[in-house]
Amino acid sequence: MAIEKPINTAVVGCGQWGVKVVSAFARMNALAAVSDADVEQANKIAQDHHVPAMDWPSILEDHSITAVAIVTPAKDHANMIEQAIRAGKHVYVEKPLALSSSDAEAVAALVSRSASTFMVGHILQYHPAFLALKSRVQQGQLGRVRFIRSARFGPGRIRQDEDALWCLAPHDISMILGLTGQQPESVRAHGSSFLRAGIADTVNCRLTFADNLEAEIAVSWAHPYKHRSLVVTGDKGTLVFDDDQPWASKLRYFENTLTWKKGCPTFNQGCSEAISVEEREPLMEQIKHFVECVRTARRPITDVREGLSVINVLEAATNAMRDQTGMPTKSLAQKIPMVDLKVQQRLIKAKLDERIANVLHEGQYVWGREIKELEQKLASYTGCEHVITCSSGTDALLLALLAIGLLPGDAVLVPAFTFVATAEPIVLLGATPIFVDIDPVSLCINPDLIAKGVEAARKAGCRPVGMITVDLFGRPADYTRLHSISSDLGLWLIADGAQSFGASVAGKRVGSLACMTTTSFFPAKPLGGYGDGGAIFTSDAELAAKLRSIHQHGQGDHRYHCVRLGMNSRLDTIQAAILLEKLEVFPKELENRQIVAARYASFLKGIVRTPHPPPPETNVCHAWATYTIRLKNRAALQEHLKSVGIDSIPHYPDPLHKLAPYEKYPTIEGGCPVAEEATSEVLSIPFHPYLDENTQWLVSHAVRQFVASQTC
Ligand SMILES: Cc1ncc(COP(=O)(O)O)c(C=O)c1O
Incomplete structure (x- = not known):
């Protein structure tokens, strides 16, 4: 009697259908091994059938395995078939054989030159x-x-x-x-x-x-x-x-x-x-x-x-x-805006109405009790001791610089890639901004270039006194390095956290990462109000006292006692009331921002340059104020998105040193080429914590469509 040739098949893919295929091969006495990306699942199925669980490279190398059954996602079929045929295996593959005619033709050409049996699982x-x-x-x-x-x-x-x-x-x-x-x-x-x-x-x-x-x-x-x-x-x-x-x-x-x-x-x-x-x-x-x-x-x-x-x-x-x-x-009958907080408003509308009604009832439109409540809640959320609310993120920076005593002749290092508000108060106070290039991955100020910034300041005849870091798009700058560099160089460090409220480094939230941090409550910011607003965070009691005085005309012991030059920069009570309700839902929104960002990253992977999320080992939490992609022909993409009803904004189209009011101020030696390249490529696409998967898919599809049209 002729002895039947043993067919030793490895079934690759032990999902819902895969396990059925495994059983069928086992019943034919033709099962030799199983494999799955989910090792636990592979081990379980292997145990059930008394065969080994193996990884794909080992299956290909193992000469005792004569056939493979590919029951993996279709996108992997063509590659796996090619590897298996080249390794001399017989191949059974689930439908569809491949995801394009060209892939299927390449497989067919390879199979026709081989001695292997090849079969597609068209079961019917x-x-x-x-x-x-x-x-x-x-x-x-x-x-x-x-x-x-x-x-x-x-x-x-x-x-x-x-x-x-x-x-x-x-x-x-x-x-x-x-x-x-x-x-x-x-x-x-x-x-x-x-x-x-x-x-x-x-x-x-x-x-x-x-x-x-x-x-x-x-x-x-x-x-x-x-x-x-x-x-x-x-x-x-x-x-x-x-x-x-x-x-x-x-x-x-x-x-x-x-x-x-x-x-x-x-x-x-x-x-x-x-x-x-x-x-x-x-x-x-x-x-x-x-x-x-x-x-x-x-x-x-x-x-x-x-x-x-x-x-x-x-x-x-x-x-x-x-x-x-x-x-x-x-499906794009409706426009997709950059930020749409209607869902948020629906969620908290009743409480907002109640808060606002209360302010109207009490009539304390300035210095209402909500201001103190908000400042306390912001302090406990960020882990810093003092919070001083004010009229905007720009004012917050101006107040911080006044409190730290910035004078004409002083120079402050700032990243070349940021919103103008970072440099504006420096110039308004008669000091000199020095533009420093950014890190190509985080897009925040490059710590390696701080010393060059100090040199540029001295060369310009100024006293380098401090730096303002910016957590661009919500990603914290490299505070660990920046702190040690700034203290070595004798510079103070103010963090412009206008875009990064909620972000954290090793469990410490923005607000507690620098001697003073400023933020903005502009409506589109992570914690945005229904108008302008801002805050300064510090754990330095002396600075806090100065800030409180400066933001109300340099007030001393009482209202008409003036002890220093100041300004009027108060947050309205009504904004504080609104922000208090928004702060309640903020932690959940921050989680949503991570999900929305991860979804974009998966939809847009390999299509455009997506933002680098902080590596997990750095223990950095990104606040994802915006989702900002990069590509060479940004203007054309923006046009295309507009034509299908999708808003987009280049954040920001020029580095600060190329803008008229700032052209005359120095950059570090060698200029800021990384910032220049980034500003020519960045485009922020619709992003907010309530953005649904469907809408993200539409936006990503439009981006993909555009990129495909460019490569045709
Ligand atoms: C980095 C940065 N700094 C400062 C500000 C100024 O904030 P505001 O608009 O509240 O004055 C902004 C606002 O866009 C910003 O993005």
């Missing part, structure tokens, strides 16, 4: 009911086939790599091509995205073959229950394969009931018959076929050519769908 080609249907069609029971209609509906997991067409229709296309034995002459398709913008979840596709044979495929994830049917109509009758029926009635034959009387079509009650089909598990049949093909070196029914034909139809349908639907722009 192995379904006993389909095989019975196919045999009857081939025997001519229907006469000439005129029309085929295939439907595959059911609530589905919405994928990002594939739409419903690529996920569901390979089965239908495979069956239809199996019945017709030819490629369609034309393909039309229409897709709709009801569940999530940008991904077609419902697709209707029409294939036209030679001899006026038409086939229609309808697939959808937007359906409450599973429905899978194939209807083949010929001159003599119709065969219906309804996979949702019990085995006794999965396949039915309907005699043709259409007759023509005096030129009019008439339907008659025709007879129908259920065709009995032997109950056999399609997956088992399919795996059995693969194992037999490997053993006998036969070509599988669903071999690489069959797989390629299916991909060609899928790609033609995708192209047709793109030309006809214009899905993303259609």
Whole structure:
């Protein structure tokens, strides 16, 4: 008796479907190993089947493993097939074979040059009911086939790599091509995205073959229950394969009931018959076929050519769908603003109304009790001892500089890439800003260049006294290094945290990271009011006392006792009342900001330069005031986004030293090329803590569309 060649298969991918494939190979005594990116899951399945769990490189290297079954996400198929074929393995791959015709063609070329067996998991080609249907069609029971209609509906997991067409229709296309034995002459398709913008979840596709044979495929994830049917109509009758029926009635034959009387079509009650089909598990049949093909070196029914034909139809349908639907722009009936806080307002409206009504009732529009309450709550949130609220983030900086005693002839180092407000108060006080280049990753002031800033100040004949750091876009500057450098150089450090309220470093929040920190409550800021506002944070009691005095005309012991030069810069009571309610929801919003930023990062990965999040080991929490991407042709992208109703803002289009009022002030030697490049590329896209995934998808899709149009 001939001894059967052992087929040792490693099943790669132990997800929902993967475990079924694993069992099928095990039942065929052809399972040698399992593998999954989720090592715990792989170990569990391996234990259940008494085989080892292995990683992909080890599987490829292991000569005792003769075949692989690839049950991973479709985006990985083409690569994995190539590696497996080059390693001399037989390959079974789940549908779709690849995600493009070009990938499928490359696979086909490789397979045709190899001695390996290759099979695509178009499972319905192995379904006993389909095989019975196919045999009857081939025997001519229907006469000439005129029309085929295939439907595959059911609530589905919405994928990002594939739409419903690529996920569901390979089965239908495979069956239809199996019945017709030819490629369609034309393909039309229409897709709709009801569940999530940008991904077609419902697709209707029409294939036209030679001899006026038409086939229609309808697939959808937007359906409450599973429905899978194939209807083949010929001159003599119709065969219906309804996979949702019990085995006794999965396949039915309907005699043709259409007759023509005096030129009019008439339907008659025709007879129908259920065709009995032997109950056999399609997956088992399919795996059995693969194992037999490997053993006998036969070509599988669903071999690489069959797989390629299916991909060609899928790609033609995708192209047709793109030309006809214009899905993303259609769903953009509404403009997408940079910041939309309507959801926030809905959440806290009742409490806001109550707070505002209270202020109106008490009539303390200036110095109302809400000011003190807010200052206390801000102090306890940030972990600093004193908070002095004021009229804006710009005033906060001016007050801080007045308190620290900035004089004409002094020089203050500032990053060249920031909002003008960082440098403005320095100039207003007659001192000199020195522009320092930024770090290319964090975009904050580069600690390595501080010494050069001091040199530039001295060269300009000024006394270098301090620096103002900026936590650009909400990411804290490198305070650890900046503190030690500034103290070595005898500079004070003021943190401009206008964009970074809520951010933290090693658990210490912005507000407690410098001897004085300023922030802004401008509406679009992480903690924004319904108007202008700002605050200064310090744990230095002397500075705090000075700040309190300066922001109310240099007041001494009482209102009309003036002890120093000051200004009027108070926060309105009504703004404090609003901010108190906003502070309540702020921690949750900060969490949401992380989620929204991570979502953009995944949607835009590889398309444009996305912001670098702080590495986890630095223990830095980003406040994500904006989500600011980078690309070379920023102006054209902004135009494109505008044309589809999406707002965007270049934050900021010029480095400070290139703006008229600041041109005359020095930069460090060598200038600030990193800041210059960044300002020519940055573009902030809509971002706020309540931005939903759908809207982010639309924005990202528009960016992707633009980038693709540029590379075509
Ligand atoms: C970095 C930076 N500093 C200061 C400010 C000034 O804040 P405000 O607008 O509240 O005066 C802003 C505001 O945009 C800013 O982004």
